[in-house]
Amino acid sequence: MNNEELSQVLLDRRASLDRLVANGVAPFAYAYERTHLTADARALLPDGTDAGPAVRIAGRFVSLRSKGKTAFAHVSDASGRLQAYFRKDDMAADQWAVFEELHVGDIVGVAGTLMRTRTGEVTVQCTELTLLAKTLRPLPFAKEQVVDGETRRYSGFADPEQRYRQRYADLAVHPEVRANFYARARMTSAIRGFLDGLGYLEVETPVLQPLYGGAAARPFTTHHNALDMPLYLRIADELYLKRLIVGGFDRVYEIGHDFRNEGIDRTHNPEFTMLEFYESFADYTVMMDRVEQLIVAAADAVRSTPGIDAATVPTFATPFRRIEWVPSLSAGLGRDVMSMIDADLVTAAMEHGVEKPNTLSRPKLMDELFQALVERTITTPTFVLDYPVELSPLAKPKRGMPGLTERFELFAEGREMANAFSELNDPIDQRQRFEAQARLKAAGDDEATGVDEDYLRAMEYGMPPTGGVGIGIDRLLMYLTGTQHIRDVILFPAMRPE
Numbered sequence: 482m483n484n485e486e487l488s489q490v491l492l493d494r495r496a497s498l499d500r501l502v503a504n505g506v507a508p509f510a511y512a513y514e515r516t517h518l519t520a521d522a523r524a525l526l527p528d529g530t531d532a533g534p535a536v537r538i539a540g541r542f543v544s545l546r547s548k549g550k551t552a553f554a555h556v557s558d559a560s561g562r563l564q565a566y567f568r569k570d571d572m573a574a575d576q577w578a579v580f581e582e583l584h585v586g587d588i589v590g591v592a593g594t595l596m597r598t599r600t601g602e603v604t605v606q607c608t609e610l611t612l613l614a615k616t617l618r619p620l621p622f623a624k625e626q627v628v629d630g631e632t633r634r635y636s637g638f639a640d641p642e643q644r645y646r647q648r649y650a651d652l653a654v655h656p657e658v659r660a661n662f663y664a665r666a667r668m669t670s671a672i673r674g675f676l677d678g679l680g681y682l683e684v685e686t687p688v689l690q691p692l693y694g695g696a697a698a699r700p701f702t703t704h705h706n707a708l709d710m711p712l713y714l715r716i717a718d719e720l721y722l723k724r725l726i727v728g729g730f731d732r733v734y735e736i737g738h739d740f741r742n743e744g745i746d747r748t749h750n751p752e753f754t755m756l757e758f759y760e761s762f763a764d765y766t767v768m769m770d771r772v773e774q775l776i777v778a779a780a781d782a783v784r785s786t787p788g789i790d791a792a793t794v795p796t797f798a799t800p801f802r803r804i805e806w807v808p809s810l811s812a813g814l815g816r817d818v819m820s821m822i823d824a825d826l827v828t829a830a831m832e833h834g835v836e837k838p839n840t841l842s843r844p845k846l847m848d849e850l851f852q853a854l855v856e857r858t859i860t861t862p863t864f865v866l867d868y869p870v871e872l873s874p875l876a877k878p879k880r881g882m883p884g885l886t887e888r889f890e891l892f893a894e895g896r897e898m899a900n901a902f903s904e905l906n907d908p909i910d911q912r913q914r915f916e917a918q919a920r921l922k923a924a925g926d927d928e929a930t931g932v933d934e935d936y937l938r939a940m941e942y943g944m945p946p947t948g949g950v951g952i953g954i955d956r957l958l959m960y961l962t963g964t965q966h967i968r969d970v971i972l973f974p975a976m977r978p979e
Contacts, residue, residue, distance in 0.1 A: 494617045497582045501615065506579055508615040513590040515539040520560035523603045526595045533595030536605060538563060539613060541653065543622055545585050552580070553604075556591055559659075564604040565591045576610045585622060586653075588614040622654050645968050646976055660788025661970060665958050669736060671782035672756060672954075675775050681732040681758055686721035688714060688738065694936070695719030695875070697844075697928040698741040701751075714740035718757045719875065719949065720936045723904060726759055726947050727939045734758035736954065747966045748896055751975050754954040763948035764877075764903040765887045769864055772891060772899050772950055773799045776862070776957070783961045793963050795893075802863040806851065807885065809865065813854030818847065819869065819884065826850070842926045844871040859892040874914040874930075876902035896956055904947040908940035 487495070501508050516537045517525070526533040540558035550569040555562045569577050571593075583589065590611035598604050621637035637654070638644060644651040644658075652659050673683065691710065693700040695717030705712050718735045725733050739755045760767065777797050784794040810818045814829055821829070826846040830838035835849040847869065855865070867879050868888040876886035887903035905911050912932070921929035958970045968974040 490619060491617065494584065494615075494619070497584070498615050498617065501579065501582050501612070504575075504578065506612060508612060510590075510611065510613040513537075513539045513611060513613055515590065518560035519556060519558050519563035522595065522605065523561070523563055526597060526603045531597045533603075535592070535594050537590065537592040538565075538605060539588070539590040541588050542583065542585050543654075545583070556589065556605075557656075561656075564598070564602050565593070566596070566598070566604050566606045567610070568606075571606065571608055572610065579612055580610055583612070584616060584619065586616040586618075586620040587612065588616070620650055620653050641966075641968075642976075645974055646979065648973055657788060658969075660786060661958075661962055661964065662972060664783045664786040664789050664962060665954075665970060667782040667786050668779045668958060668961065669954060671778050672775060673736070675778045676732075676734050676758055679732065679771075681734045681760075682730055684722070684725060684730070684733050684735055685737065686715075686718050686725075686735060688740075690715050690721075692931065692933050692935075693717075694930045694933050696741075697930070699743055699927050701740050701742045716741050717951065718755060719951070720933060722757055722759050723944065723947065723949070724936065724939045726761055727942055727944045731761040732759070745975060748956060748959075750955070750967050750971055753967075753971075756952045756954055757950065759904070759947055759949040761945045761947050764946065765889055765901055765948055768901045768948040768950050769800075769889060771948075772901065772952070773797070773801055775952070776891075776898070779957060780961050783958070789962065794961055797862060801891070802861060803866060804863060805866050806868045809855045810847070810851050814850070818850070840925075842921050842924070842929070844869075844921070845926065845928070848872055856892055856897070857895045860894055862891060862893040862898070864889045864891055870914075873902065874918055875905050875911075877905050877907075878910075893960055896960060897953070898957060898960060899950055899952045901948065901950040904944075904949045906940065906944040906946060908937050911940055912937055 498508055514537065519538055519540060522536045522538055525536070538556055538558070540556040540562070542554050543557040543562060544555040546553045552567040554565050554567065556565050567580055572580070590613055591605050591607050592609035593605045593607040596604050596606050638650060677683070689703070689705070689712045691712060693713040693716050696719070698716040700716050701714040703712050703714070704710070716739055718737060718739065722733050722735060734757065736754065736756050738752055740752050742751060743749060745751065777799070780794055780797065783789060784791045807819060823843050823846070826843065827838045830841070830846050830850055833850060833853040835846070835853060838846060838849070841849065866889045867882065867885045868876070870878065870884055870886050873886040873888045876888040879885035879887050889901050890897055891899035905914070915930070915932040915937070918929045919931045922931060955967050955970050958964065959967060962970070964970055
C-alpha cells in the first residue's frame with residue numbers, strides 16, 4: 482500500500498513497527514517456548530492462594546490499560562485469557578521500551594510469576610516480555626461495560642457479511658464463534674467413533690467424477706486437460722460407496738465435501754460436508770436405529786464442548802416420531818397426491834408459493850409441495866417414511882406397496898437432517914430408473930442424472946441387500962447448536978466478491 486491509502490491508525494501502527502526495527506527488535510518471531518496455556522496457568526493458583534509458580538504464556542493482547550509506569554493487559558490463547566501485569570521497575574529498560582510500542586491485537590510471550598490482584602483476578606506479573614507478531618491492522622474487539630452488575634459486550638465487528646468474509650478476524654474477536662467450530666470438530670470425532678465402534682471402515686472416494694449421481698442436483702463442471710474430458714465435482718458419495726459394498730466391504734462410510742451448483746440461502750451452501758454410510762444385509766429399519774444412536778452421540782459431544790451452553794443442546798427421546806410421506810402430504814393438500822394429474826400439481830404449487838411451477842417436473846413438484854406443506858411444519862425429530870418411486874431412483878420398492886420405496890428422511894426444526902434407503906440392488910430395475918432420470922434430463926430437468934453404465938456393471942456382479950444413510954454435517958451442527966444460518970457453521974462460506 483502507498484501511505485496515501487492508509488488511515489492514520491494504520492500509519493501509526495507502521496510507525497511503531499519502524500521504531501521497533503530501528504531499535505533492533507525483531508517484530509515477527511520464529512517461535513516461543515511457552516510452559517502453559519492460559520487456562521492451565523490460571524488453575525495453578527487455586528482460590529485462597531495469592532502467589533504461584535513461574536509460567537510462560539503466549540497469545541494476543543485483547544485488552545490493554547496503561548497507567549504510566551504500570552499496565553494491565555489480557556493475553557488470549559485457544560484456552561481462554563489471562564491477565565498480565567507490567568511494571569517498569571520489574572522489567573529491563575529495553576523490554577519496557579518494547580512494551581510501550583505495543584497495541585491491542587499484538588501477539589506476545591509473557592514470562593513471570595502468578596499472583597492474585599486485590600480484585601481477586603489471577604495474573605502473571607511480567608518479568609520478561611517477547612514480541613511475537615506486531616499487528617499492522619487493529620482488530621475490532623468488543624467493548625465491555627458493566628451495567629447493574631452485569632457485563633455486557635458490544636461487538637466492534639457486528640456486520641455479518643464482514644464477519645463471513647474476514648472469518649480470521651471474526652474468530653480472533655469472538656470466542657463464542659470459535660466454540661461452535663470446536664463443537665463441530667468434537668461432533669465429527671464422535672460420529673467417527675460411533676461408526677468405527679460398529680465395524681464401519683472409513684474410506685475416500687473421488688471428488689472429480691466422470692458422471693455425477695447419487696442425488697438430484699445441478700453439478701459444477703470442469704475439464705481435465707491431460708485426459709481431455711469433462712469432469713464433475715461430486716454431488717454425492719453414494720454410487721462409489723456402494724461399489725465398495727459390491728467389492729466386499731460390508732460397512733463403509735465417508736465424511737467429505739460435496740458440491741451442488743444451486744442457490745445459496747440459510748440452509749444451502751454450494752460446498753458442504755456430508756456423512757454417508759452403508760451397511761450390507763441391513764434395510765432402512767436398521768438404519769433408522771443407527772441414525773437415532775448416532776445423533777444422540779453427536780449431541781452428547783456438542784453438549785460437552787467448552788464454550789457451548791449445554792442447556793441449549795437438544796435432548797432426545799427415542800424412538801423418534803414416524804410419519805408416512807404420502808398420507809402427510811395428502812392431508813396437507815386435502816386430496817390424494819398420488820392421484821393428482823400434473824396440471825393439478827402445478828395449480829396446487831402456485832397456491833402454496835412454489836416458484837415457477839410450470840417449469841418443474843412431476844417429481845420436483847411433489848417435492849416442493851412436501852417442503853411447503855409438511856417439511857416446514859416439523860419441529861421435533863421425525864422420520865418421514867416411504868417416498869414415491871419418482872423421488873427415489875436409488876431405493877428399493879416398498880414391500881407390498883407398489884409405487885412407493887423404502888426410504889426415510891429425518892427432519893427437525895423444518896430442516897432435512899438425514900436421508901436413507903433400503904438400497905436398490907436389482908440392476909434391471911436400476912437401469913429403468915436411470916433411464917427415467919435420463920428422460921427427465923433430456924426434457925430440461927437440470928437436476929436429473931443420466932445412466933451410469935459402470936455402476937450398473939458393478940450391480941450386475943451382485944450387490945447384497947444394503948441400507949444406506951446420508952447426513953449433512955453442517956445442518957446437524959446447526960440443529961444441535963441452535964444456529965440459524967449455515968454460514969455460521971462453515972468456516973469459509975461461499976461469498977460474492979467484494
